[in-house]
Amino acid sequence: MPDTHVVAERPAQDQVATYDAIVIGAGISGMFMLYRLRELGMTARVFEAGTNVGGTWYWNRYPGARFDSESWTYGFSFSKELMQEWDWKEHFSPQPDTLEYLNHVADKFDLRRDMQFRSTVTAAHWDDAANQWTVTLESGQQAKSRFLCTAIGILSAHTLPAISGRDSFHGPAYHPARWPHTPVDFTGQRVGIIGTGATAIQAIPEIAKQAQQLTIFQRRPNWAAPLHNARISKEEMEQIKSHYEEIYAHCATTPMWFIHQADRRNTLEVPPDEREAFWEKLYAEPGFGIWLGNFRDIGVNEKANAAISEFIAGKIRQRVKDPKVAEKLIPKDHGFGARRVPLESGYFEAYNRDNVTLIDTLQDEPIERITPKGIRTTKQEYEFDVLIYATGFDGVTGAFDRIDIRGTNGLRLKDAWAESPRTYLGMLAEGFPNMLMVLGPHTARGNIPQAIEHSVEFQAGMLRFVQQHNYTRVETRPEQVGDWTRTVIKAAEKLLSSKVDSWQTGVNRNVEGRAVRRVLGYNGNGVHFRRTTDEVAKGGYKELMFR
Numbered sequence: 001m002p003d004t005h006v007v008a009e010r011p012a013q014d015q016v017a018t019y020d021a022i023v024i025g026a027g028i029s030g031m032f033m034l035y036r037l038r039e040l041g042m043t044a045r046v047f048e049a050g051t052n053v054g055g056t057w058y059w060n061r062y063p064g065a066r067f068d069s070e071s072w073t074y075g076f077s078f079s080k081e082l083m084q085e086w087d088w089k090e091h092f093s094p095q096p097d098t099l100e101y102l103n104h105v106a107d108k109f110d111l112r113r114d115m116q117f118r119s120t121v122t123a124a125h126w127d128d129a130a131n132q133w134t135v136t137l138e139s140g141q142q143a144k145s146r147f148l149c150t151a152i153g154i155l156s157a158h159t160l161p162a163i164s165g166r167d168s169f170h171g172p173a174y175h176p177a178r179w180p181h182t183p184v185d186f187t188g189q190r191v192g193i194i195g196t197g198a199t200a201i202q203a204i205p206e207i208a209k210q211a212q213q214l215t216i217f218q219r220r221p222n223w224a225a226p227l228h229n230a231r232i233s234k235e236e237m238e239q240i241k242s243h244y245e246e247i248y249a250h251c252a253t254t255p256m257w258f259i260h261q262a263d264r265r266n267t268l269e270v271p272p273d274e275r276e277a278f279w280e281k282l283y284a285e286p287g288f289g290i291w292l293g294n295f296r297d298i299g300v301n302e303k304a305n306a307a308i309s310e311f312i313a314g315k316i317r318q319r320v321k322d323p324k325v326a327e328k329l330i331p332k333d334h335g336f337g338a339r340r341v342p343l344e345s346g347y348f349e350a351y352n353r354d355n356v357t358l359i360d361t362l363q364d365e366p367i368e369r370i371t372p373k374g375i376r377t378t379k380q381e382y383e384f385d386v387l388i389y390a391t392g393f394d395g396v397t398g399a400f401d402r403i404d405i406r407g408t409n410g411l412r413l414k415d416a417w418a419e420s421p422r423t424y425l426g427m428l429a430e431g432f433p434n435m436l437m438v439l440g441p442h443t444a445r446g447n448i449p450q451a452i453e454h455s456v457e458f459q460a461g462m463l464r465f466v467q468q469h470n471y472t473r474v475e476t477r478p479e480q481v482g483d484w485t486r487t488v489i490k491a492a493e494k495l496l497s498s499k500v501d502s503w504q505t506g507v508n509r510n511v512e513g514r515a516v517r518r519v520l521g522y523n524g525n526g527v528h529f530r531r532t533t534d535e536v537a538k539g540g541y542k543e544l545m546f547r
């Protein structure tokens with residue numbers, strides 16, 4: 001997308017502009033937050049590191065990148081007009097279409113006029129006497145605001161592999177979250193990829209079609225199931241448009257705000273052949289049904305989980321021709337759904353190609369180092385023209401850690417959350433007045449745009465309350481933070497996913513100090529979360545302190 005739009009003017013370097021609110025990030029969260037702030041009559045400035053809107057969909061331009069929630073549940077729902085004028089082309093929208101959609105939203109609501117791009121925020125310090133935030137950019141530019149809105153995403157702090165020699169490789173090396181803006185041509189190239197998470201699982205089948213040779217370095221395999229994407233016909237899109245209200249109302253009744261609702265039965269109560277038939281049906285259907293529409297106990301009961309894991313393992317064995325490769329692709333350290341399930345399009349079949357090789361770096365050939373020519377394992381050196389580090393993100397708190405955020409008495413957010421984050425509803429943090437977090441730690445997530453809209457609506461309501469009472473400051477009470485943190489931890493206790501290392505449990509060994517599991521999200525029912533926030537709003541925000 002060319003950067004020819006009207007964007008906010010940059011003040012002279014020595015000028016410190018003041019706004020009612022500063023928003024960090026111009027992704028889905030920041031865009032909607034800006035829209036609501038304007039409606040409240042507040043002056044706002046969005047600072048964004050990229051050159052345009054889109055956040056996750058701006059940065060992640062790797063081949064194969066697309067939604068794994070249904071496109072028609074992923075768009076903004078705040079504007080009926082917007083919903084009616086936008087045609088999704090595919091059931092699971094590819095990244096370019098999604099970015100086009102977000103640019104359309106930015107155009108429609110003239111959002112860029114309050115956005116400043118190429119503007120990485122490095123610090124945000126609270127001034128207790130002035131009830132104001134001072135935000136500093138990488139360039140040294142500063143700005144002040146009464147409110148600070150963090151719209152920085154949960155998977156935006158990408159991490160490179162902590163492998164020695166990483167910078168010595170002579171060819172291009174890409175992280176999918178910093179993919180070039182012009183397509184990368186892999187024709188005739190020898191490509192090495194480290195990582196087999198959701199990102200790699202989308203990219204591998206696409207790169208395999210082009211590359212001369214694709215070598216995949218897998219540490220731990222992930223369970224994955226078919227996406228079954230398809231184009232949306234004109235008639236289908238008309239149908240969807242005429243049912244948007246029901247679709248979104250239905251999502252609001254499901255635990256994670258997707259269209260999928262768990263089956264009320266427990267796995268082992270169902271006769272094996274009936275169970276098998278149900279799983280066959282789910283495996284053949286598009287989207288997250290096999291995970292979220294499955295029997296209700298697969299995420300909490302070890303035996304139920306073992307049964308569905310065995311079913312999925314059988315599918316991998318059927319789809320991958322070489323039985324040795326198939327075994328390597330079947331996770332043994334965690335069950336199906338205990339890490340977020342990547343949805344794939346021909347991932348397992350990619351391993352049947354002559355130009356694709358799987359290296360198991362856990363069992364067979366640990367990586368020793370990255371060399372100027374490629375990757376050296378304990379067995380040999382592999383030579384590559386291109387390397388891809390699909391090594392993931394410092395999830396949820398990583399983006400906060402990368403900004404020097406200081407609250408009352410100079411308290412650093414990074415220190416306050418050193419062991420684990422503590423928030424109220426994932427939206428406010430103790431000791432950080434007037435800081436509103438969209439998708440902060442310990443909030444309900446699931447279908448991300450719906451979580452964002454819910455969170456922004458709550459925060460906009462709270463700001464309206466602040467305006468009505470002429471308050472200048474809102475903060476959370478310590479006892480509410482304590483209660484919410486306990487609620488969040490309790491909700492995670494019984495889940496099998498809490499017993500597995502992943503970005504969701506805060507483990508990323510490429511980042512110092514991130515080897516210990518933490519609870520980073522609210523894993524209770526999204527319906528309950530909505531009820532809780534609605535009650536706080538209806539009750540006049542008594543849980544919060546205003547002055």
Ligand code: NAP
Nearest residue numbers: 066067068161162195196197198199219220340390391392
């Ligand atoms: P990820 O799931 O964390 O996967 C990272 C991969 O890199 C893992 O296979 C990991 O191995 C490997 N790795 C990391 N450091 C390594 C090292 N030093 N040496 C060797 N291997 C290393 O990250 P991701 O694939 O980017 O996905 C993250 C999340 O993004 C997903 O769970 C999902 O929520 C989201 N996502 C969504 C979509 C979508 O469809 N909408 C697409 C892509 C991503 P280990 O497992 O052994 O640590």
